[in-house]
Amino acid sequence: xxxxxxxxxxxxxxxxxxxxxxxxxxxxxxxxxxxxxxxxxxxxxxxxxxxxxxxxxxxxxxxxxxxxxxxxxxxxxxxxxxxxxxxxxxxxxxxxxxxxxxxxxxxxxxxxxxxxxxxxxxxxxxxxxxxxxxxxxxxxxxxxxxxxxxxxxxxxxxxxxxxxxxxxxxxxxxxxxxxxxxxxxxxxxxxxxxxxxxxxxxxxxxxxxxxxxxxxxxxxxxxxxxxxxxxxxxxxxxxxxxxxxxxxxxxxxxxxxxxxxxxxxxxxxxxxxxxxxxxxxxxxxxxxxxxxxxxxxxxxxxxxxxxxxxxxxxxxxxxxxxxxxxxxxxxxxx
Amino acid sequence: xxxxxxxxxxxxxxxxxxxxxxxxxxxxxxxxxxxxxxxxxxxxxxxxxxxxxxxxxxxxxxxxxxxxxxxxxxxxxxxxxxxxxxxxxxxxxxxxxxxxxxxxxxxxxxxxxxxxxxxxxxxxxxxxxxxxxxxxxxxxxxxxxxxxxxxxxxxxxxxxxxxxxxxxxxxxxxxxxxxxxxxxxxxxxxxxxxxxxxxxxxxxxxxxxxxxxxxxxxxxxxxxxxxxxxxxxxxxxxxxxxxxxxxxxxxxxxxxxxxxxxxxxxxxxxxxxxxxxxxxxxxxxxxxxxxxxxxxxxxxxxxxxxxxxxxxxxxxxxxxxxxxxxxxxxxxxx
Numbered sequence: 224x225x226x227x228x229x230x231x232x233x234x235x236x237x238x239x240x241x242x243x244x245x246x247x248x249x250x251x252x253x254x255x256x257x258x259x260x261x262x263x264x265x266x267x268x269x270x271x272x273x274x275x276x277x278x279x280x281x282x283x284x285x286x287x288x289x290x291x292x293x294x295x296x297x298x299x300x301x302x303x304x305x306x307x308x309x310x311x312x313x314x315x316x317x318x319x320x321x322x323x324x325x326x327x328x329x330x331x332x333x334x335x336x337x338x339x340x341x342x343x344x345x346x347x348x349x350x351x352x353x354x355x356x357x358x359x360x361x362x363x364x365x366x367x368x369x370x371x372x373x374x375x376x377x378x379x380x381x382x383x384x385x386x387x388x389x390x391x392x393x394x395x396x397x398x399x400x401x402x403x404x405x406x407x408x409x410x411x412x413x414x415x416x417x418x419x420x421x422x423x424x425x426x427x428x429x430x431x432x433x434x435x436x437x438x439x440x441x442x443x444x445x446x447x448x449x450x451x452x453x454x455x456x457x458x459x460x461x462x463x464x465x466x467x468x469x470x471x472x473x474x475x476x477x478x479x480x481x482x483x484x485x486x487x488x489x490x491x492x493x494x495x496x497x498x499x500x501x502x503x504x505x506x507x508x509x510x511x512x513x514x515x516x517x518x519x520x521x522x523x524x525x526x527x528x529x530x531x532x533x534x535x536x537x538x539x540x541x542x543x544x545x546x547x548x549x550x551x552x553x554x555x556x557x
Numbered sequence: 558x559x560x561x562x563x564x565x566x567x568x569x570x571x572x573x574x575x576x577x578x579x580x581x582x583x584x585x586x587x588x589x590x591x592x593x594x595x596x597x598x599x600x601x602x603x604x605x606x607x608x609x610x611x612x613x614x615x616x617x618x619x620x621x622x623x624x625x626x627x628x629x630x631x632x633x634x635x636x637x638x639x640x641x642x643x644x645x646x647x648x649x650x651x652x653x654x655x656x657x658x659x660x661x662x663x664x665x666x667x668x669x670x671x672x673x674x675x676x677x678x679x680x681x682x683x684x685x686x687x688x689x690x691x692x693x694x695x696x697x698x699x700x701x702x703x704x705x706x707x708x709x710x711x712x713x714x715x716x717x718x719x720x721x722x723x724x725x726x727x728x729x730x731x732x733x734x735x736x737x738x739x740x741x742x743x744x745x746x747x748x749x750x751x752x753x754x755x756x757x758x759x760x761x762x763x764x765x766x767x768x769x770x771x772x773x774x775x776x777x778x779x780x781x782x783x784x785x786x787x788x789x790x791x792x793x794x795x796x797x798x799x800x801x802x803x804x805x806x807x808x809x810x811x812x813x814x815x816x817x818x819x820x821x822x823x824x825x826x827x828x829x830x831x832x833x834x835x836x837x838x839x840x841x842x843x844x845x846x847x848x849x850x851x852x853x854x855x856x857x858x859x860x861x862x863x864x865x866x867x868x869x870x871x872x873x874x875x876x877x878x879x880x881x882x883x884x885x886x887x888x889x890x891x
Contacts, residue, residue: 231636231660233686274876302564303745311645312870313665317748321881326565326745328673329868331647331663339662343677350684352567411637411660414651534663536646542608547655549663 231410231436232443238405239348241341241555242355242398243294244511245286249364249390252508255490260512261391262289268365268390275366279308279315282392283361284322286511290357290394294401301325301396302353305340308361309333309388309503310370315361325357334429334458335412336360337393337507338530338551344397345406345553354399361392362502371422371537385423386460386486386501393507395515404518408554410440414534416547422533422540426463426486426498429531432548433459434470436529440552441476448478451554452523455514457506457531458486460499485509506530518557525556565744565770566777572739573682575675575889576689576732577628578845579620583698583724586842589824594846595725596623602699602724613642613649613697616726618656620845621693624728628689628735635659635730636687639674642695643667643722643837644704649695659691668763668792669746670694671727671841672864672885678731679740679887688733695726696836705756705871719757720794720820720835721828727841729849738852742888744774748868750881756867756874760797760820760832763865766882767793768804770863774886775810782812785888786857789848791840791865792820794833819843840864852891859890 245262248255253264263285265278272278283306291298304323307330308315320327332339340358347353365375367388373379397406415435419428433456441447448454448471459467464484471478485506486499510528517523530553535546579596582589587598597619599612606612617640625632638657641664642649654661666673674692681687699709701722707713731740749769753762767790775781782788782805793801798818805812819840820833844862851857864887869880 236685276872276876307665309646310870311872312643312667312868314870314873317868317881318873318878321748321750324747326747327883328677328745329665331641331665333646343662346681346684346686350680350686351570352680352684411662413658413660414655416655534646534651536644536648538610538645539648539652542610544652547651549661 230443231439233409235345235349235407237349238407239345239397239399240401240403240405242396242401242403243290244395244515245289245293246393246508246511247282247286247391248508251494252389252391252489255494257489257513260516275363276310276314279361279363279366280318283315283319283359286392286394287323287357287359290396294396298323298325300355301357303328303347303356305330305343305356306359307331307336309367333532333534334501334503334505335530335532335549335551336503337510338528338553341395341406341553342409342551345409348397348399356397357394358397359394360503360507362388362504364388364390367502381497382423384462384498386426386498387496388502389489389500389504389508391504391508393511395511404555404557406553407556408444410436410443410552412436412550414547414549416545418545420545422535425501425533426460427466428546429533429548430459430463430466432550433467433529433531436550436552438474448476451481451525451527454478454482454527456484456529458501459484459531460486462498527552527554564777565773567743569679569683569741571683572741573679573731573733574735574737574739576730576735576737577624578729578849579623579627580727580842580845581616581620581725582842585828586723586725586823589828591823591847594850609697609700610644610648613695613700614652617649617653617693617695620726620728621657621691624691624730628730632657632659634689635691637662637681637690639664639677639690640693641665641670643701667866667868668835668837668839669864669866669883669885670837671844672862672887675729675740675887676743676885679743682731682733690731691728692731693728694837694841696722696838698722698724701836715831716757718796718832720760720832721830722836723823723834723838723842725838725842727845729845738889738891740887741890742778744770744777744886746770746884748881748883750879752879754879756869759835759867760794761800762880763867763882764793764797764800766884767801767863767865770884770886772808782810785815785859785861788812788816788861790818790863792835793818793865794820796832861886861888
């Protein structure tokens with residue numbers, strides 16, 4: 224493969240295999256639309272631990288170990304773990320990885336982390352630097368709310384376009400050989416910021432980044448959106464999803480038939496999640512559960528997962544900055 | 558290259574070239590021991606910007622652009638940027654990359670980020686996925702102090718083993734071809750936590766991680782420490798450095814003749830930095846300035862840079878957790 228100037232995409236020469244995945248959710252995720260597509264479900268958001276952050280670490284540790292087992296091995300087979308979460312200094316990831324004791328690369332892509340971890344994992348495997356790696360990501364509703372917005376105990380009313388941070392985690396084992404869908408291509412995103420400043424409105428902030436990466440993917444690979452059975456964005460929610468469809472229409476491409484947002488797939492209407500799900504776990508639990516199962520059952524053969532991340536911080540918000548966003552796309556085919 | 562189970566190290570088949578580097582520092586760094594080895598020096602820690610975080614973004618943007626120019630090109634040649642900083646949600650990195658508009662992978666390795674970004678960059682280049690990438694990292698004394706410990710305005714007395722977070726940034730261009738030292742090997746670390754809980758004592762917390770990675774590097778590559786003209790750790794400071802020498806002695810290896818810590822190389826005794834320098838910028842400014850120049854002048858031919866990162870967060874400290882640490886090693890030879 225020869226890198227061409229200006230391109231942001233990779234076509235893998237020996238597409239790495241996703242040999243196993245695992246996911247976990249909390250009670251709200253279990254009662255949602257994809258409740259049947261979880262490896263583990265917790266009865267509450269603490270799981271008898273002393274903090275939400277520790278519960279998030281527990282979730283990440285569980286899915287990484289389970290994914291390694293479902294790939295027919297255990298943690299000792301895993302050369303490297305690529306992982307991240309939303310918390311300051313990746314707190315949950317670091318404490319999970321402390322227990323797992325495997326070589327580790329910390330990624331921060333906010334809610335795009337699952338796709339980013341799969342891309343970096345695939346680069347490392349296809350480049351010949353590893354036989355088996357894990358890509359993983361997590362988020363926890365209560366830990367994220369108190370860090371980014373308000374402690375949940377305050378009961379602050381959420382605006383209609385707010386989304387609900389998913390409590391959950393997902394992990395995918397990416398290997399040089401084995402059975403399963405393969406990572407065939409990836410597009411690494413640039414930061415896009417059209418000036419949205421409201422941290423309760425992340426879907427609209429992230430939609431232009433998703434469109435930028437999807438458009439770049441089409442230019443670089445020559446694959447039209449119709450090439451894929453389904454295109455999934457990570458956590459744009461209903462408002463952001465509508466914007467993506469409209470922005471692509473403006474470019475002359477109608478993706479309304481084979482495009483869905485993971486953030487719109489997790490909760491039922493009556494669960495009152497407002498504009499949908501968000502958080503690193505949004506795309507992580509959907510890809511590592513529902514999508515992966517649909518692919519192994521050959522109900523989906525070619526998908527493009529576009530992880531979407533809002534890269535603001537509470538400090539940048541207080542300093543009146545707008546919200547920089549990014550999207551990374553990974554193509555998986557069987 | 559065939560990956561062997563249990564190994565954490567990579568020997569690059571076509572060692573990527575570090576074709577150019579750039580660094581920047583604040584006034585204290587300019588007055589320090591390596592004041593002559595900076596591309597840019599700021600007259601104060603704000604550089605006429607409205608916050609320390611924005612000043613840190615400015616620094617990162619400057620070094621990335623300057624490194625691209627010093628490599629005989631400009632930003633349009635750069636396929637991907639791998640970068641990170643210490644701030645929550647990598648605030649400084651994201652705003653710098655927003656301006657630079659290049660495909661971007663966010664890394665969080667705390668103060669190990671410079672070495673980690675070079676390793677991930679080298680994997681991407683040697684794997685054939687890019688022609689030219691940038692690895693970069695930054696930190697800012699005042700932004701880090703108020704986030705991790707106390708606002709500097711409070712004037713809280715610092716204990717003798719505290720270190721001084723460097724205000725600065727460094728960037729290295731890593732290319733498939735060109736002139737310069739080459740990245741020949743890398744060792745990706747595991748998280749090590751021996752139970753240190755004091756965030757004012759990060760050198761001793763990180764020293765065991767540095768030793769773990771150095772020891773693994775020796776086992777995996779067969780290169781003894783004497784293979785290198787110099788081994789540099791990132792920011793252990795005087796206390797952590799002494800511990801590394803002692804812990805290696807216990808393993809039967811004396812590295813006291815060819816080992817130094819970047820944290821002990823930046824400030825003069827009279828600058829009252831206590832146990833030395835710390836922060837992502839510690840190893841970043843030393844590698845991208847002094848070390849790189851020594852290598853291009855052939856005064857150093859083979860070096861091992863061991864980036865050391867303390868992965869705690871203020872939240873984990875408040876939850877009475879100990880400090881998980883990591884170290885990533887990158888070998889550079891000319």
